[in-house]
Amino acid sequence: xxxxxxxxxxxxxxxxxxxxxxxxxxxxxxxxxxxxxxxxxxxxxxxxxxxxxxxxxxxxxxxxxxxxxxxxxxxxxxxxxxxxxxxxxxxxxxxxxxxxxxxxxxxxxxxxxxxxxxxxxxxxxxxxxxxxxxxxxxxxxxxxxxxxxxxxxxxx
Numbered sequence: 001x002x003x004x005x006x007x008x009x010x011x012x013x014x015x016x017x018x019x020x021x022x023x024x025x026x027x028x029x030x031x032x033x034x035x036x037x038x039x040x041x042x043x044x045x046x047x048x049x050x051x052x053x054x055x056x057x058x059x060x061x062x063x064x065x066x067x068x069x070x071x072x073x074x075x076x077x078x079x080x081x082x083x084x085x086x087x088x089x090x091x092x093x094x095x096x097x098x099x100x101x102x103x104x105x106x107x108x109x110x111x112x113x114x115x116x117x118x119x120x121x122x123x124x125x126x127x128x129x130x131x132x133x134x135x136x137x138x139x140x141x142x143x144x145x146x147x148x149x150x151x152x153x154x155x156x
Contacts, residue, residue: 045121095122102131109139110150117156129156 013021074083095118102115113132120128132154136142141150 091122095119095125098122099128099131102135109135109141110153113150113153117153120156132156 074080074087098115098119102112102119105112105115112135116128116132116135119125120132136150136154139150141148141154144151
């Protein structure tokens with residue numbers, strides 16, 4: 001029995017193979033989860049809440065353009081796991097900070113609501129929504145039009 005291991009190089013592709021290659025060539029590159037619109041939206045909201053445009057995980061050799069001012073960089077090297085864990089912990093601390101700032105902004109309910117929204121986007125803690133709604137009531141804003149800036153901001 002003869003086994004030819006060169007078949008990928010010497011055989012002719014079938015119609016199905018040509019069809020699959022043609023379809024693949026017309027599709028944009030896939031990045032897995034990032035193709036999911038919900039995941040992409042959550043990434044964008046989290047980045048916005050942190051005041052960052054994006055988080056880039058890069059190899060140690062990769063050069064980063066200097067115009068990425070509001071971007072966090074984490075190198076994918078032997079200390080990646082520790083660095084990423086540290087980044088996540090700092091992010092949760094940022095959420096706590098935003099909540100503290102919101103608590104100190106009694107005279108500016110719109111700004112306080114914005115900080116609560118940022119904290120919520122980072123932490124996902126539902127109590128922050130309730131806190132924003134209570135702030136709306138305490139400031140007497142619930143009678144405003146449903147499309148007012150205050151009520152729209154508090155509807156996160």
